[in-house]
Amino acid sequence: MASSRTGLIASIFPLWLVYGPPLTVLKWICDGAGFQATPMVVFYALRILMFLLSFILEDWALYELIPDKREQSTALLLVASSYVTWTFQMHTFSNSIETIVILWCLVLMRRMMLDEEHTQVTLCIALAFLGVLGVFNRITFPAFLLVPAVQLVPHLIKKPFRIGIVLVTAMLVTVVAIAMDTENYTGERLRLRQLFSMGIITPLNNFTYNLDPANLAQHGVHPLWQHFVANLPQLLGPALPLLLVSSKKGTLFWSGLTGIAVLSCFRHQEPRFLLPAVPLLLASIKWPSRYARLWTCTWVLFNVLAAMVFGRYHQAGVVPVQSWLAQQEVGISQVFWWKTYSPPQWLLGEASKFINTTDLMGMPRESMYEQLAAVTTCKVDGVDLVNQKHIMLVAPTNTHNLDEKQQVKVPASDKTLTLEHAHTYRRHIGLDDLDWGEDGIWGTLQRVVGMRGLSVYHVDQEC
Template identity: 25%
Template sequence: MGYKNEYHRSIDEYNLATPIQLKMVCYWVLAGLRIVLTFLPQIGYIHPDEYFQSIEVIAGDYFDIDVYKPWEYNASFPVRTAVFPYLIVGTSYSILSRLSPYSIYLFGTPLKSPYFLILFPRLLMCGFSFVSDYCLYRICNLYNQNYRVRLVTYASSYIMITYATRTFSNSIELVLTSLLLHFVSECMAYSEKIVFQSDHLFERYRRASSDVERVKYYKLLASLPQHSLNHCLILATITVAGIFNRPTFIAFAFPPIFFWLQRGLGSKTVGLLDFHIRIFTFILYGIPTAIFFILFDSFYFGYLTLAEIHNLDIGMKNFVVTPLNFLKYNSETKNLASHGLHPRFLHFLVNVPLLYNVLGIIGLITFGKMIYSGLKARWLELPRIQSIIGLMTTSFILPILILSIFPHQEPRFIIPVTLPLVFLYAEKICDNPSTKTVAYVNYKARKQSQQRKNSKIRKLVATWYICNTLLAFFYGFAHQGGVFPLATHIAAELKAKPHLTHIHVFTSYTYSFPTALIQLRNTKRTYITKDKYKYRLTKDFFLYEQGARDIDDIYEDIAKKLQECEKQFMVKKIPYRFYYALPVTLFDDFMEYAFKNNSRLIHYRVIRTFYPHVTVEWLPFLDTIKHCIFYGKSEVCIQQLFEKPAENVFKLLRQFGLLLLRIEYPTKETNQNIIL
């Protein structure tokens, strides 16, 4: 049910209309697609944080394996809470561990494989992503807005298909922001109704001519339900949890919490005392959640033990507050510089259009018009401060403004603004005649003909779906897409190899290799036999991540390490297998350098190529174009481009792969084969 009154005019930017019952087929298809792509799975590697702030953190605690915990979880100075990794990955792996024996018994297949190790956490995140969808649906229903148009737009965004189903802390932040907006919107709608009735009864009470009449209105006032502290505990809990998940959540929580605090201010029955009571109660309700997170992290990182509690040997040194460490770390520019410094305007000029294409551009243009109206003192053209439009506009713009203060800016940092952006502008990119939206903006009524308007909207719709389809494929499957298949291949290699064989893997121009997926045996734990003998397992997997180093230097390092392995084999009889994974685009450079050295140092052969794999730092380059640019042979270039288009396209597509080479120590036979 919608709420509207003369005082607040909370949704006076819209004309209420009778909702038209439309089928939700499109939304359910898109929702099903989100689930199917999670099962597939998506092999695209968006950012190392997907693995190294969740799976790598928890896998070692649930399985007896070696993992490489990132610096954020260093016990000496932890900047991330362990609560959410345990909630998402820990819960998933607990279920996986319990189901694995049944899988072995029924199908003969264990669940501790790279596929299932990413599937279970992603399925849980996929389920959480639908909480955000439900929040959008509830908000639209509260204010009688067309939820169908908005849900279809929301579900068709590649953010919900790729980012929201991954184990990013930003994805959790998106869900928590959606919950905040839902509960605050509910409180605003409910309070408007109560405040309107309260103001009406108070005015009647003030104008009452007799004591009997005053008593009557006083009782009616007293019978009105309480609304001032509605959902306070829930909001405080979500806010504190969000801050411990990512301290940047303050930027996303500030607008909805501010709107919750100032509900009804300026009316006859709500004053500054209510405002201060809400602040005090909100802080009070947030304390238990903060204590829980502090205690959990203090135990997890070893700052606090049960023995210290038993002996009452507890001080401030026994507690760790990860958000404070996070802020302390990021307050120094030199620390941010190690992760990359960006222009302050990157979020607005690049990240918003990249994430939301036409929807984001419409949002930025609309905000620009609001600024212009404010400068011209056209206050009636601006959304009301206590309206749902005011809440959503502030929740879209203000977090981006705050995060733009920090020089390290990545697109995923601002994905929590997806819900307010879709709520505000989804109808602007939908075909109104076909979807029959139920609301239109009053002060933005267009004078153009409906036919011309529909043509423009159809172009926007086409742009929206084309961009989201391409970006869903790029981030979901192509971007660094060979790393996960490589991990699957290495995991199979580790299981199939002879027991004493060592595996050496070099990588270059790829993101960090997620070692938790290949289930390395634990070399840090001390095992005890039945006879009380202690022993440790020897390391049998060695990873050498070369990043963006020159191929010449990598070749020399491979040759040096190969000689060491061969020496160990000759002296200690330790067999080995040596691999090098690199983008196909670098293979020509590798072969060229190997040819210059007559391949005397190493011998190599292609084992497998994993498709698709896009390395943005080293994109494919056609030989014909190379002739144009480097050798000035423009005639040859143009001739080959137009004479052999299919061949050129095939050559280009073949370069979107990750190549796995088997490196071997050269023998007389291999050298003779190379010369021949």
């Protein structure tokens, strides 16, 4: 738990709502079969869940949002054949949930605009519920709904009772979400009169956290054009030129474009932040009439190669290494993760009660060593190291590339650390650590691909 209320930025509300019911069913199945669900069983069960949610809800939403049968077929084919759908959308990212919630908010808005004669109480309640769920899941959620929200305003004015239903429902769901987050972080039930005094509002904390440049610097600071110039081409590939010259500039197109523009105002910009924009933009593309076969071959080749890279290698070692740590019988007390995705701590299972996980994100190497030096102690002669609590470092292999041991001097603390190689998962590449300018193209490929892998090191302090 973070030490300050502004550090409490992740809401339990969407996680409980999306993953709670299927995990309960999984527990019933395992109990009935007479075995306990391991963290890895849960991991793959959630992957299957995300596949089903994407396969059913995402396609269903696009089916409703695009009434023209020909455009509908093109959109469904492009989204289904995109590597983004196969890889990122199958992850338990908050961005994956955000994509589905945004699409269904668009569906409900469209249904509401098509029927001006009825108040549509059920639709209003559902829209308000999804809106609150989306905000508590990711604060960037409203950015993709700015255009359809403006289009919906005249229809709400014609039926003002709709506004009241939406506001009341949103307020009630917000109170429930705040109560769940408060109990999750404090262990205490929130009473209504304590809502403003002790209630933990995670979206507000998240927004405050992201306004601080020092916090963003820990995750990595990017230029404002990163999303448009680097991330969007990476996600769309050969579909990007078609988006510019052969696309339908409708609600879906402008929703995706507006969302990207708003997200570009924040200095930390990862490709996965644009997941909701991918189906919106692909659904706006018209299949090329000229050079159709050439474009189709290019599209297929791009997605196959990208799926291999992002689905098979990119940050692929995080889950296996976390699983390896959970199986170790030595007394691991603390694990530092550096230059990787944030590790899912629940994969440690029972070991999470004893292992303290610290995500150092992409901080400078010297700062990382200082963090390690602050928690390590000198070896004591005559004491069996197996019975001691171990400090471990998990980092990409190319950052150390150790076979045995390496000693590191930490000038800030005048201490000497010993890093001893313990384990390596070879099939891991960190594409967030590319530095074409400093290393050059060949040097970058040698470092990131040639020395691929995610390694674990024992960390000790030499006396």
